[in-house]
Amino acid sequence: MPTLATVVTTGIPLWVSLIQDIAYLVAAILFIFGIKQLSSPRTARRGNMTAGVGMLLAIVATLYIQNAMSVVWIISAMIIGSAVGAVLAIRIQMTAMPQLVALFNGFGGLASVLVVGSEYLRRSNDTLLPITLDQGLTMGLSILIGCVTFTGSMVAYGKLQGVIAGRPRQWPGQLIGNVLLFGIPFAASVWIGYDNTQGWLLLVIAVLSSILGVTLTIAIGGADMPVMVALLNSYSGMAACATGFILDPPNKALIVSGALVGASGIILTSIMCKAMNRSLANVLFGGVGTDDSSGTAGTTHHDDRPVRTVDAEELAMMLDGVRKIIIVPGYGMAVAQAQHAVRDLFHILEKAGTEVYFGIHPVAGRMPGHMNVLLAEVDIPYDRLLDLEQCNPEFETAEIAMVLGANDVVNPAARHDKSSPIYGMPILNVDKAQTVIVCKRSLAAGYAGVENELFVAPNTLMFFGDAKKTITELCKALTEQ
Amino acid sequence: MIASLNVACFLLAQDTVQTSRIPLLIAVLFILVLASLYGFEIITKVPATLHTPLMSGSNAISGITIVGALICIIHMEPGHWLVTILGFLAIVFAMINVVGGFLVTDRMLQMFKRK
Numbered sequence: 242m243p244t245l246a247t248v249v250t251t252g253i254p255l256w257v258s259l260i261q262d263i264a265y266l267v268a269a270i271l272f273i274f275g276i277k278q279l280s281s282p283r284t285a286r287r288g289n290m291t292a293g294v295g296m297l298l299a300i301v302a303t304l305y306i307q308n309a310m311s312v313v314w315i316i317s318a319m320i321i322g323s324a325v326g327a328v329l330a331i332r333i334q335m336t337a338m339p340q341l342v343a344l345f346n347g348f349g350g351l352a353s354v355l356v357v358g359s360e361y362l363r364r365s366n367d368t369l370l371p372i373t374l375d376q377g378l379t380m381g382l383s384i385l386i387g388c389v390t391f392t393g394s395m396v397a398y399g400k401l402q403g404v405i406a407g408r409p410r411q412w413p414g415q416l417i418g419n420v421l422l423f424g425i426p427f428a429a430s431v432w433i434g435y436d437n438t439q440g441w442l443l444l445v446i447a448v449l450s451s452i453l454g455v456t457l458t459i460a461i462g463g464a465d466m467p468v469m470v471a472l473l474n475s476y477s478g479m480a481a482c483a484t485g486f487i488l489d490p491p492n493k494a495l496i497v498s499g500a501l502v503g504a505s506g507i508i509l510t511s512i513m514c515k516a517m518n519r520s521l522a523n524v525l526f527g528g529v530g531t532d533d534s535s536g537t538a539g540t541t542h543h544d545d546r547p548v549r550t551v552d553a554e555e556l557a558m559m560l561d562g563v564r565k566i567i568i569v570p571g572y573g574m575a576v577a578q579a580q581h582a583v584r585d586l587f588h589i590l591e592k593a594g595t596e597v598y599f600g601i602h603p604v605a606g607r608m609p610g611h612m613n614v615l616l617a618e619v620d621i622p623y624d625r626l627l628d629l630e631q632c633n634p635e636f637e638t639a640e641i642a643m644v645l646g647a648n649d650v651v652n653p654a655a656r657h658d659k660s661s662p663i664y665g666m667p668i669l670n671v672d673k674a675q676t677v678i679v680c681k682r683s684l685a686a687g688y689a690g691v692e693n694e695l696f697v698a699p700n701t702l703m704f705f706g707d708a709k710k711t712i713t714e715l716c717k718a719l720t721e722q
Numbered sequence: 723m724i725a726s727l728n729v730a731c732f733l734l735a736q737d738t739v740q741t742s743r744i745p746l747l748i749a750v751l752f753i754l755v756l757a758s759l760y761g762f763e764i765i766t767k768v769p770a771t772l773h774t775p776l777m778s779g780s781n782a783i784s785g786i787t788i789v790g791a792l793i794c795i796i797h798m799e800p801g802h803w804l805v806t807i808l809g810f811l812a813i814v815f816a817m818i819n820v821v822g823g824f825l826v827t828d829r830m831l832q833m834f835k836r837k
Contacts, residue, residue: 265789269757272783273764279776280767286831289779293824296786300820303792311795311806318810322817329818330825338774338830345781345823348815355812356790363798363805373740375747474777481784482754488790491750497757498786504761505780509773603770610773617771617833624836628770 253306264302265494271295272498276505282623299494335618336575339608343397343470349477350390353484354447357383360487365440376487377437381430383483384443385423385450390476392454397469400458401607407463415460416526422453457525463572464649466607468513468524475506509609516603516629518665546697548684551704553711556678557718559641565596566641567632569669570612571605573646573681579708583645584619585716593719598625600632600642600669602650633670642674644695646681646708652693663691677701680711775830782823788816 272295278288304315333341357380364372372380399405426446433442461469482499485492514521551559560566574580590597599621605612613626627635636642644651647669654661655668671677677700684703686692695701704711768776795809 268786273760275779275783276761276768276776277764279772279779280764280769282769282772282831282834282836285772285775285834286828289775289824289827289831292779292783296782296820296824299786299789300792303789303796306796310800311798314795314806314810315792315813318813319817322814323821325814326818326820326822327825330822330829333826335830338778338826341822341826342774342777342781345778345819349781349784349787349819352785352787352791352812352816352819355808355815356787356794359791359794359798359805359808359812362808363794363802373743375740375743471777474780477784478780481787481790484787484790486750488793491746492790492793493750493753494789495786496750496754498783500754500757501761501765502780502784504758505765505776508762508765509777512770512773601770608774609777610770610775613771614774614830614833617830617835620833620835622836623771623834626771 257306261302261305262493264298265492265497268295268299268302268494269497271298272501276501334578335580335615336578337402338614339466339470339606339611340398340401342608343394343401343473346470346473346477347391347394347398350387350394350473350480352387353477353480354384354387354391356484357387357487358443361440361443364489365437370489372437373489374434376489378430378434379483379486380443381426381433381446383480383487384446385426385430386476386483387480388447388450389454389457390473390480392451393458393469393476394454394473396455396458397461397466397473400461400463401466405459409462409465410459415456419453419456422449422456426450426453460526461524463607464604465517465524467604467609467611468510468517468521470608471506471509471513472521473506475503475510478502478504478506513604513609516667517663518667548697549702551678551702553704553714553718556702556704556715557722559676560590560595560715560719561593561722563590563595563640565598565635565639566590566643567598567600567627567635567639567671567674568643568645569600569602569605569647569651569671570616570645571602571647571650572607572611573648574708575606575611575615575646577646577708577710579645579712580615580619582709582712582716583616584621586712586719587621589716589719598627598632598635598639600627600629600635600671602629602647602669605647605650629667629669633673636670636673639674641676641678642671643678644671644680645712648681648686648693649691651695652691653698654691654694658694661691671695672698672700675700678704680704680706680708682707771834772831775827775834778823778830779827782820782827785816785819785823788813788820791816 272292275288275292278284400407426449429442429446433439478499481495485495587597601612649663651669651671653672655663655666791809791812798805
């Protein structure tokens with residue numbers, strides 16, 4: 242009986258390990274209830290706290306057993322980690338949330354790798370509690386997933402923060418290289434399962450899978466980041482789950498929680514892929530946006546139809562007496578930090594009796610739900626935020642659709658142009674509104690590198706400039722009117 | 723998931739190797755599969771507007787690795803420095819996830835208001 246063996250070798254009385262297991266069970270239940278409460282914004286905050294209580298319980302139950310020597314290490318590590326985590330959480334700007342989530346994903350992966358390393362070293366010489374075949378194998382796999390998560394998340398962080406160029410990088414033999422970078426660590430994991438004295442294999446796995454994390458993520462373009470961030474989120478859960486298997490006895494708290502996070506990430510990934518009408522493989526290896534010629538210049542406008550523009554005063558007059566306006570925000574709003582100006586616009590229009598809605602595309606921004614958080618930050622009521630299905634029928638009855646720093650998600654070519662790389666992607670049909678205002682810095686193509694025919698449509702007016710500056714001007718013109 | 727399936731296959735094929743672990747692994751596999759399926763079920767119900775808090779909140783939950791790190795460092799033999807250092811770092815990073823994850827999620831969620 243492995244459980245009994247543990248009890249003997251670690252010197253934990255049976256009743257203590259029983260209480261710990263029950264505490265882990267309660268923690269798992271609290272996690273599940275917490276996530277359940279996330280299904281409505283009204284209960285979501287309580288849900289997060291419920292999950293937090295579960296975590297506290299799991300930690301306290303584990304700490305029940307310690308020896309005087311380790312306690313100093315444990316307490317100081319927990320203080321350092323808590324302090325860093327708290328500072329990051331409190332100081333981060335809402336526009337930088339994708340970076341923070343990427344960073345946290347990476348830390349989750351790294352923590353798993355460190356636990357595996359520590360556990361291997363601890364038990365490789367332990368005759369009472371030797372590493373079993375399945376544990377050896379899972380140690381390898383856990384390091385594989387953990388390292389991919391860590392380095393992948395660091396690259397994602399770099400791209401989102403602007404430290405690394407956002408465009409996708411591709412090179413010949415990339416796919417074969419990735420297959421090898423996955424295959425060799427996998428084979429090494431099997432080997433270490435059979436012969437757990439080969440500790441160096443874990444280092445090989447760590448190095449190769451770290452490279453794999455970089456090559457996988459660096460190939461992803463900026464607009465595809467929501468998929469990658471969701472996928473890395475899933476990996477960090479899987480890494481925790483795999484780590485649960487290497488402990489003896491297998492730790493159910495890690496397995497259940499890791500499975501929940503893994504499932505969550507997979508669902509978000511598939512939602513993001515569906516929202517772009519692309520397969521995960523296409524997102525990971527397609528390198529959409531590679532065509533540099535369209536993204537760099539700023540004016541790559543090849544259509545000879547005239548572009549009509551509008552300035553703040555004219556637009557303010559147009560907005561007078563409008564019954565319904567739908568604003569479609571995109572990454573441009575986040576970059577320009579324009580959400581506060583948007584709030585002012587929202588209040589001015591509401592006061593004038595206009596119904597204001599926001600149409601949010603699932604992949605707008607750089608992570609799932611990015612736009613919703615920014616608009617929540619400035620107190621836009623969440624019942625004014627419409628998703629794709631809710632929003633599209635509304636455009637028919639809207640006098641004005643205002644595109645604010647979004648591009649590919651409103652490109653009508655996705656509906657009819659079979660040669661377009663974004664063909665088939667569900668879009669927000671802003672062109673169905675009476676008038677479309679596109680607020681944008683230039684006519685440059687979006688991240689998919691595709692030109693947008695919306696800009697030259699007969700019912701479109703371009704409102705050029707930085708989103709924050711132009712919306713602030715518009716608000717001023719509206720109040721002076 | 724794939725990992726554990728592989729494990730099961732290996733053990734079955736090997737027959738003589740550590741067969742005593744099979745019942746335990748099967749039990750844990752049950753836990754894993756059911757937790758994943760239930761996870762899919764409840765997470766599908768989270769509305770798009772809360773997807774970012776869902777990610778940061780689940781990030782905090784994946785900080786459960788801290789339990790693994792604690793077990794490691796609590797049970798080590800005295801004087802094993804490398805184990806201590808790795809375990810120490812694991813606790814630090816997992817704790818960043820736990821505290822940072824829950825705090826930032828709370829910060830976001832308190833902003834979501836109805837009119």
